[in-house]
Amino acid sequence: MSVPLRVEGLGKTYGELEALADVSFELAPGELAAVLGPNGAGKTTLLSILAGAQRPSSGSVSVEPRSVGWAPQQPALYGKLTVEENLELFARLEGVADPRGAVAAMLAQTGLEARARERVENLSGGNRQRVNVAIALIGGPPVLALDEPSASLDPAQRERLWEFVAGLAAAGTTVIFSTHGPGEAQRHADRVLVLDGGRLTFAGPPRALIEATGGEGDLEQALVSFLAAGAAR
Amino acid sequence: MRSLLRKDLLILRRSRLTVATLVLYPVAIALLIGFALSRTPSKAHVDVLDETPPGETVQVASRRVTVSSYVDGLFSGLHANRVSTRARAVGDVESGKVVAAVVIPADIAAKVASATAQAEVEVIYNGNALEQSLVSSQLRSALAEANLGFSEQIQRAAAQAIDLLLRGGNRGVLGAPPDFVGLQRLPSLLRRQIARTPPGPDRRSLEAIESFASFAAQNLGVSKRVLATVGQPIKIRSSVLHGRRTPLDTFAVVVAVTVSLMFLAVLLAAGGVALEREENALARLIRGLVSREALLLEKVLLAAACSFAVALAMLAGVGAFVTLDWGRAALWLAALACGAVAFASLGVAIGALAREVRAASLLAFLLSLPLAFLALVPAGAVSRGFYDAIGAISFVFPFKAALQALDAAVNDAHPGLGGAALHLIVLSVVFGLLGRIGLQRAS
Numbered sequence: 001m002s003v004p005l006r007v008e009g010l011g012k013t014y015g016e017l018e019a020l021a022d023v024s025f026e027l028a029p030g031e032l033a034a035v036l037g038p039n040g041a042g043k044t045t046l047l048s049i050l051a052g053a054q055r056p057s058s059g060s061v062s063v064e065p066r067s068v069g070w071a072p073q074q075p076a077l078y079g080k081l082t083v084e085e086n087l088e089l090f091a092r093l094e095g096v097a098d099p100r101g102a103v104a105a106m107l108a109q110t111g112l113e114a115r116a117r118e119r120v121e122n123l124s125g126g127n128r129q130r131v132n133v134a135i136a137l138i139g140g141p142p143v144l145a146l147d148e149p150s151a152s153l154d155p156a157q158r159e160r161l162w163e164f165v166a167g168l169a170a171a172g173t174t175v176i177f178s179t180h181g182p183g184e185a186q187r188h189a190d191r192v193l194v195l196d197g198g199r200l201t202f203a204g205p206p207r208a209l210i211e212a213t214g215g216e217g218d219l220e221q222a223l224v225s226f227l228a229a230g231a232a233r
Numbered sequence: 234m235r236s237l238l239r240k241d242l243l244i245l246r247r248s249r250l251t252v253a254t255l256v257l258y259p260v261a262i263a264l265l266i267g268f269a270l271s272r273t274p275s276k277a278h279v280d281v282l283d284e285t286p287p288g289e290t291v292q293v294a295s296r297r298v299t300v301s302s303y304v305d306g307l308f309s310g311l312h313a314n315r316v317s318t319r320a321r322a323v324g325d326v327e328s329g330k331v332v333a334a335v336v337i338p339a340d341i342a343a344k345v346a347s348a349t350a351q352a353e354v355e356v357i358y359n360g361n362a363l364e365q366s367l368v369s370s371q372l373r374s375a376l377a378e379a380n381l382g383f384s385e386q387i388q389r390a391a392a393q394a395i396d397l398l399l400r401g402g403n404r405g406v407l408g409a410p411p412d413f414v415g416l417q418r419l420p421s422l423l424r425r426q427i428a429r430t431p432p433g434p435d436r437r438s439l440e441a442i443e444s445f446a447s448f449a450a451q452n453l454g455v456s457k458r459v460l461a462t463v464g465q466p467i468k469i470r471s472s473v474l475h476g477r478r479t480p481l482d483t484f485a486v487v488v489a490v491t492v493s494l495m496f497l498a499v500l501l502a503a504g505g506v507a508l509e510r511e512e513n514a515l516a517r518l519i520r521g522l523v524s525r526e527a528l529l530l531e532k533v534l535l536a537a538a539c540s541f542a543v544a545l546a547m548l549a550g551v552g553a554f555v556t557l558d559w560g561r562a563a564l565w566l567a568a569l570a571c572g573a574v575a576f577a578s579l580g581v582a583i584g585a586l587a588r589e590v591r592a593a594s595l596l597a598f599l600l601s602l603p604l605a606f607l608a609l610v611p612a613g614a615v616s617r618g619f620y621d622a623i624g625a626i627s628f629v630f631p632f633k634a635a636l637q638a639l640d641a642a643v644n645d646a647h648p649g650l651g652g653a654a655l656h657l658i659v660l661s662v663v664f665g666l667l668g669r670i671g672l673q674r675a676s
Contacts, residue, residue, distance in 0.1 A: 052520035065521040076513040080244040092236040093522040119247075135517075 003063055003142045004028050005050070005174050010059035012045050012198075019045045020198045023059070027176060027191070029142070032169045034185030034206075035178040036223055037195035043178035044073055046195065047145045050176065066094070069141035073148050073178075075132035079121030083112055083131050086120060087138055094139035102138055110134045111160065125152035133161065137168070144168065146177035150184060162188050186219035194223065196230050237523065237531045241505060245539075251504075256543055259496030263489035263547070266605075277371050278312040280322040280334035291345045291387065298390055300342050303383040311375045326359050333358050333372055345387075388460050395457045399450060416450040419443075486551045487643050491636045492605055494544040494569065495576050499597045502536035502580025506668070507593035515672075525672045529581050529665060536577035541569050548643075557643060564642035564650055572635030575657040578664035579631055585671025601632075608633035631660045 005027040012020040020042045027033050035043045048054045052065020053072070077086050084103050091099035107113045110130055120128060129152045136144060146165070150158045166188065169175050176193075179185055185192050186206045194202035194209070202209055206219050213225040245252055283304050290297035304313075314331065316322045322334035336355040344352035356372060401415025414422065423443035430436040509515040509528070519525050548557075548565060580597060587593035608627045610620070627633035638653035640646040 048516065053516040070517065070520065072513060072516060074513040076517040078240065078244060078512050078514060080247045081240065085240075085243065089236055089240050090517075090522070093518070 003067065003174065005143050005176065006062035007050070008060050008062075010046070010049060010061070011057045012042070012049060012054065013057045018198050020049070020056070020195075023195070023198075023200045025193055025200060025203050027174050029174055030169050030172045031190050032165070032175045032188060033177075033191040033193055034189035035176060035193045035195060036182060036185055038227060041195040042198040043195055044147055045198075047147045047176065047178055048072070050143070050145045063143050066139075067141055068143045068145050069136035069139060071129075071133045071136035071144075071146045071149055073151070075128045077120045077128060077131055077135070080119060082117050082119055083107070083123070084116040086131060087134060090135045091138045096139055102140075106134045106138050109137075109164065126154055126157050129153055130157065130161070142173060144173055144175045144177075146175065148178055148180065150179065150181070158184075182220040182223045183218065192219070194226065196227060201230055202226065234523070234527050234531045237518075237528070238535060241531070241535050244508070255497055255500055259493040259500075260543070260547060262496065263492040266485075266488055266492055266609075268485070276312045277333070277375075278314065278331045279372065280316045280325045280331045281313045282316050282319055282322045282334060282336045284319075284339040285337060285341055286339065289342045291342045298383070298386045300337070302386055303341075303379055304337060305382075309378070311372070323357060326357050329359065335372075335376070392457050392460055395453050395460075399453055399457075416446055416453060419446040420450065482555050483557065483644050484640065484646075486548070486555050486557070487636065487640045488609065489551070490544050490548050490569075491572065491632065491639050493547055494540050494572050494635065495601055495605060495632055496598075497543055498536045498540035498573050498576030499580040499583065499601050500594055501539055502532050502577040503584035503587065503593040503597040504580075504590045505532040505536060506581050506584025506672070507587045507590045510587075511589040519672075525669055529585075529668050529672065532581050532584070533574060533577040533661075533665065536580055537570070537573035540576065541573040544569050544573070558645075561642060561645070565639070567654065568635075568638040568642035568650060571638055571654045571657040571661075572631065575631035575635060575661045575664070578661040578668065581668035582664040582671060585668045585674075600630075604630045604632045608636060629660075631657055631664075634660065 007026070008024050010020055010023040011018070023042075023046060025033075035046060037043055045054065047070070049056050050061055050063075050065075051068045051070030051072075053070065078089070081089065084107065087103040087106055088099050091102045096102045107116050110133070112127070112130060112134060115123065115127060120131060123131070129149065133146065133149050136146065144165070149165075150161055153161060162184075165175055165177075177189075182192075189206060191204060192202065192206050192209055193200060202212070209226060210217070210219060210222040213222040213229070281304060283301070285300045289300040291300065313335075314325075316325065316334070319336065322336065325331045326334050334357040336357065338353065338355065341352045341354070344350045354376065356376075358369070397415070399415050399417050401413050401418060420443050423439055423446060427436060427439045427443060430439055506529070509518065515528075518528060523531075545566070548569075551557075552559070579600075583597045583600065584593045587596055604627070607623045610623055615623070634653045634656040637646075637648055638650055638657060641648065641650040641653060
């Protein structure tokens with residue numbers, strides 16, 4: 001199932017702190033968007049609101065939280081359970097019709113078959129992150145929200161992850177991910193969303209951000225210039 | 234919820250050390266408390282130095298009371314060890330072999346017999362304030378018992394002498410004239426003699442003697458009763474309010490089981506909720522997969538079921554050694570169930586406050602142990618104001634209500650099971666709500 005993701009006037013405050021303010025954007029089915037921004041810009045807050053883990057203070061999201069597969073920044077897994085037990089638990093909680101079948105399929109898709117019976121507490125950080133992402137995918141959601149999904153992965157694992165995510169997007173899954181690596185966004189994202197101080201300051205293709213800052217260099221240089229210019233304003 | 238329960242049971246099964254600690258530690262604590270409550274205080278070990286000459290007696294009228302009977306009284310109240318020298322007694326106290334030494338001076342019989350100077354015994358303590366405090370009341374009690382026993386013997390000898398004076402005869406009393414006339418018979422004999430005596434100085438003398446004999450017989454009779462009263466002026470008659478009295482050993486069982494129930498339920502529930510946060514899974518669960526209420530309910534049910542099973546097994550196990558009324562077993566189940574749910578609700582409230590299992594366990598432990606001890610403080614052991622404060626604290630936490638419920642179920646004690654169970658249900662709801670608020674804030 002493919003659905004567009006529409007976010008309108010999203011805001012989130014923690015007491016006096018405004019974490020998100022009037023964020024609006026729309027992603028088409030199958031679109032892959034990267035959320036960029038400095039630490040504390042509101043990237044994690046935005047993705048957790050999309051996933052339904054937090055309630056927004058204002059605004060709306062067009063899709064139900066259960067339609068969003070969410071891989072939080074810190075792997076949310078039970079260390080005492082094996083890889084397949086974690087996957088099966090969340091498959092059942094997601095209401096997947098054939099939990100065992102979905103687990104087998106996900107293990108095959110993510111290359112975790114050999115680790116299926118290992119306890120998560122014994123896995124490396126990279127493999128934990130793979131299980132974390134696999135759980136986000138287990139229900140076959142039309143929208144994926146991945147919070148720094150490649151943070152603990154080695155280069156080979158990253159490539160496998162993005163290959164896999166690109167395949168999902170090609171199949172119509174709308175994907176939004178946050179990252180601290182603009183290079184990753186430049187290579188894999190159709191669109192970048194730049195958050196700064198809780199506000200959406202740019203939304204468009206990576207090339208457009210480079211052009212907006214003089215048209216030279218890569219996305220990382222463009223982002224640094226863009227944020228510096230924003231700070232000067 | 235079934236998936237969550239299955240997951241938590243799997244985690245518990247794979248956390249053997251944690252589960253063993255969770256079960257064994259509270260059971261050990263509970264048994265220690267129960268053991269301490271059910272045992273009477275042990276007798277203090279003291280040295281007794283009797284400096285009186287062997288066979289020393291106190292003369293009471295024509296009878297003699299041996300001073301050794303006083304020492305025997307001491308031996309019944311204490312673990313008394315006879316020593317022969319003062320140096321040995323002092324040495325034993327200094328070395329800690331005994332907590333005190335009692336010295337009975339050589340002149341004790343003379344002082345008791347003199348009726349002018351009060352006899353004294355000397356008690357030698359070591360310098361340890363704690364030991365001195367612990368033993369002094371026991372020693373005072375033993376000395377008082379020995380005093381009482383000794384004075385009763387003196388009183389009996391005195392009463393016997395008075396009886397002999399009143400009734401006459403000689404009843405085998407050494408030194409008494411054979412078959413002498415007692416004061417009770419003397420007035421009537423004198424009145425007969427007076428009737429046969431013509432008026433004159435002899436008759437007046439006889440009348441004066443008869444008057445004195447009547448007065449003496451009357452007052453000696455009274456003094457015998459006075460002696461008995463002075464020997465033990467007030468007797469103790471005990472009556473217990475609120476039906477039958479709970480035997481100490483079965484109450485100790487109830488305390489031990491309630492402590493186990495509390496620790497297990499509170500720690501499991503607190504740890505269960507905190508684990509969801511520690512594993513970062515809470516946000517993933519409550520984003521629509523499981524409601525916060527269902528999550529808390531699952532933790533309460535799991536913790537309550539586990540603690541209920543352990544507590545019931547413990548109660549049944551202890552029942553093999555202590556007489557329990559198995560006919561009330563259905564009430565035990567009700568009391569344990571109410572207590573388990575209330576403790577588990579307290580646990581989820583604690584767990585919702587903590588970010589990690591260790592912090593939740595520490596918080597649960599730090600809160601539970603003082604609550605248990607506070608609830609066991611008896612009225613009168615502390616000042617009225619402090620006791621009221623303890624009562625208020627105990628009222629808002631489940632330990633005392635759970636203890637009362639189980640005591641009512643096992644021992645038919647007051648207050649009844651109904652009130653305590655209702656109290657526990659209310660506390661379960663309150664702590665469940667607090668847990669829900671805590672979880673809202675946590676997420």
